[in-house]
Amino acid sequence: MTQKQDIRALTKDELRYFFEEQKDKAFRGNQVYEWLWRKGAHSFDDMTNISLTTRKMLNEHFVINHIEVDDMQKSSDGTIKNAVRLHDGLIVESVLIPTDTRTTACVSSQVGCSLNCTFCATARLKKMRNLNPDEIYDQVVATDQQSRLYQNHKLSNIVFMGMGEPLLNYNNVLKAIDKITSDEGLAMSPKRITLSTVGLPKMIKKLADDEVKFNLAVSLHSAIDEIRSKMMPINEKSNLAELLESLQYWYVKTKKQITFEYVVWKGINDKKKDIEALVDYCKKVPSKVNLIEYNAIEEDGFMQADEKAIAYYVRELERNNITVNVRRSRGKDIDAACGQLANKK
């Protein structure tokens, strides 16, 4: 028997063409497409305005691969972490983070990660594979349903800050975002979507050339090459100067300021020279800084810096008119916070 194709790998035009080939109306393709994306059908049998014969024929040709939320954990602060099972049994995680004003979905783009940032739990998992567009889209659908159920309103924001490096799965992430923002999908505004990257200059320039409309966040953690390279080995391949050049390119093309994510660690980047380097870096491209709390992962030896050091960062950034937010972790008790996603359950 030949293997059935995943129907959601087909574009709308391909689906229309398939129906034409079956001597049916191309329009049928639109109907099925709507079921698959906007209505999120998991089975051909759900497609009630499609005849039984057609549904049977679809079943013979295709499968609908969909994710399954295998396990859902709720934090005392309302954060929900989902272990998401993919059609081939692999697991990724996605997180729903409610605040007073919004609910944010944090979604994964790869199974595991290949970048080896020393402080990140996901880095300890081998990279297994990229997620398909529908697997990314489905995480958003699942967290949106949870948001409606537990928060009484729809999802307001999406961050690509789960497992994996989104810019190493460029095409699929962009296809998923297309579906999320399209009227045929979830019709969410791209302004409410943020892609977070370790900072790959070539890919950042490609994003700019592709004129994407979503926001860009870069995990900076240090504006001194020697220190950044120790924390994030990728910095040895493309250093801070190259990164900066790509961010300036991004800004010129998109007119969107960049968010730098930054953890302050005790004894690593909590000195005056670290702060000065960050201020200098931020002055070179329109940007703001999110100081994120460090979430300890087992035996890594890193520690969050003292409050004094964080306050020093805030003061100096503000004195230089750079916007800075101090982000407290959410969902720590269930290992759902930044860098803690490691399929621990």
Ligand code: SAH
């Ligand atoms: N690969 C992407 C997205 C995933 S990581 C990226 O690097 O941006 C999401 C964010 O969590 C990044 O800013 C990352 O640096 C941060 N992070 C990783 N481990 C962390 C930890 N243990 N504590 C706090 N933040 C962490």
